Amino acid sequence: MIQAIELTRKFHGTTAVDRVSFKVGAGQTLGLIGTSGCGKTTTLRMLNRLIEPTSGRVLLGGRDVAHQNPECLRRAIGYVIQSVGLFPHYTVEDNVAVVPRLLRHDEGQISRRTAELLDLVGLPPAAYSKRFPHELSGGQQQRVGFARALAADPPVILLDEPFGGLDQITRGQIQRDFKTLQRCLGKTVVLVTHDVFEAVFMCDQLCLMDRGIIQQSGTPADLLFEPANDFVRDFFRSQQFLASLQVVRLCDLSPHLPFDAPAPGRTPLLTVEWDISLLDLVQQFQNHDTASLVVSDADGTKILNTTIPSLLAAFWKLCADRRKRPE
Ligand SMILES: Nc1ncnc2c1ncn2[C@@H]1O[C@H](COP(=O)(O)OP(=O)(O)OP(=O)(O)O)[C@@H](O)[C@H]1O
Numbered sequence: 397m398i399q400a401i402e403l404t405r406k407f408h409g410t411t412a413v414d415r416v417s418f419k420v421g422a423g424q425t426l427g428l429i430g431t432s433g434c435g436k437t438t439t440l441r442m443l444n445r446l447i448e449p450t451s452g453r454v455l456l457g458g459r460d461v462a463h464q465n466p467e468c469l470r471r472a473i474g475y476v477i478q479s480v481g482l483f484p485h486y487t488v489e490d491n492v493a494v495v496p497r498l499l500r501h502d503e504g505q506i507s508r509r510t511a512e513l514l515d516l517v518g519l520p521p522a523a524y525s526k527r528f529p530h531e532l533s534g535g536q537q538q539r540v541g542f543a544r545a546l547a548a549d550p551p552v553i554l555l556d557e558p559f560g561g562l563d564q565i566t567r568g569q570i571q572r573d574f575k576t577l578q579r580c581l582g583k584t585v586v587l588v589t590h591d592v593f594e595a596v597f598m599c600d601q602l603c604l605m606d607r608g609i610i611q612q613s614g615t616p617a618d619l620l621f622e623p624a625n626d627f628v629r630d631f632f633r634s635q636q637f638l639a640s641l642q643v644v645r646l647c648d649l650s651p652h653l654p655f656d657a658p659a660p661g662r663t664p665l666l667t668v669e670w671d672i673s674l675l676d677l678v679q680q681f682q683n684h685d686t687a688s689l690v691v692s693d694a695d696g697t698k699i700l701n702t703t704i705p706s707l708l709a710a711f712w713k714l715c716a717d718r719r720k721r722p723e
């Protein structure tokens with residue numbers, strides 16, 4: 397859907413982004429991660445031509461963005477920045493309507509679409525559409541920012557640290573809501589973040605950058621379990637445990653766990669999805685020492701009688717196996 401080919405940007409002779417290439421498939425989320433100043437925002441802004449590359453190309457749906465007019469690009473690519481950037485003197489509904497008005501959509505259609513979007517991001521229009529940004533909390537402003545980015549129904553959305561500046565609980569809630577929303581709307585997303593947990597939670601693919609260069613690209617599990625170099629290993633170190641619990645799914649552990657066929661007459665405790673992350677599973681266990689889980693997949697229903705220690709033992713074994721895997 398969107399592809400960067402050898403993107404390079406120099407500022408006053410210094411290379412901020414150095415031959416960065418990646419491809420994001422339709423409906424996928426790619427995370428650009430790395431420490432401050434490594435070139436994430438510059439890369440993102442080259443995708444929608446807010447910054448022109450010194451060399452390299454961006455293809456959107458196979459077409460070079462350099463040949464597309466900026467208005468079409470604005471329609472095709474939604475953009476959310478860290479500071480939200482709402483217009484302070486516009487109401488919530490006018491903020492959401494900015495791009496559709498630029499594109500001269502019909503007013504009746506704009507008003508229906510704005511109400512629908514505010515509902516979608518959890519801000520009922522009856523209560524919120526007439527408010528001004530200063531009458532909203534930071535998390536609510538962020539939701540308006542998402543609604544605005546979705547307003548022209550762009551297939552691609554760029555997010556630059558969209559959850560920064562929010563407390564941990566609000567941040568977690570908005571991350572989950574956005575992920576659900578993204579799955580149902582099928583948008584293609586490029587997310588810039590320096591939060592490791594957010595990256596592995598939200599993204600299908602990651603590009604970890606350092607000083608303008610991609611150090612490693614791959615799935616979150618590839619980077620966590622098979623780091624290409626010491627920089628990659630060190631970047632994930634402080635969050636390795638939680639991030640790995642998020643990345644590993646119950647189905648990944650199946651070779652290491654004793655599943656049984658269901659026994660008639662016994663009521664299992666929890667019914668879970670086969671691809672539930674281990675982190676979610678452990679959280680569901682919270683009030684139980686042992687649990688029998690029911691999982692169903694294409695091959696039928698299975699039962700697992702287990703405890704947190706046995707799940708963790710299987711998890712450690714899987715992590716050790718992946719780290720040892722030969723090239
Ligand atoms: N307009 C500019 N003029 C000169 N240098 C710039 C300009 N914009 C960015 N840079 C430099 O390019 C490098 C990359 O900046 P960029 O904003 O892309 O980093 P980042 O990874 O987004 O960092 P952060 O996580 O702090 O937002 C930095 O060294 C920055 O100082």
Ligand SMILES: [Mg+2]
Binds near residue numbers: 436437438
């Ligand atoms: Mg930045």
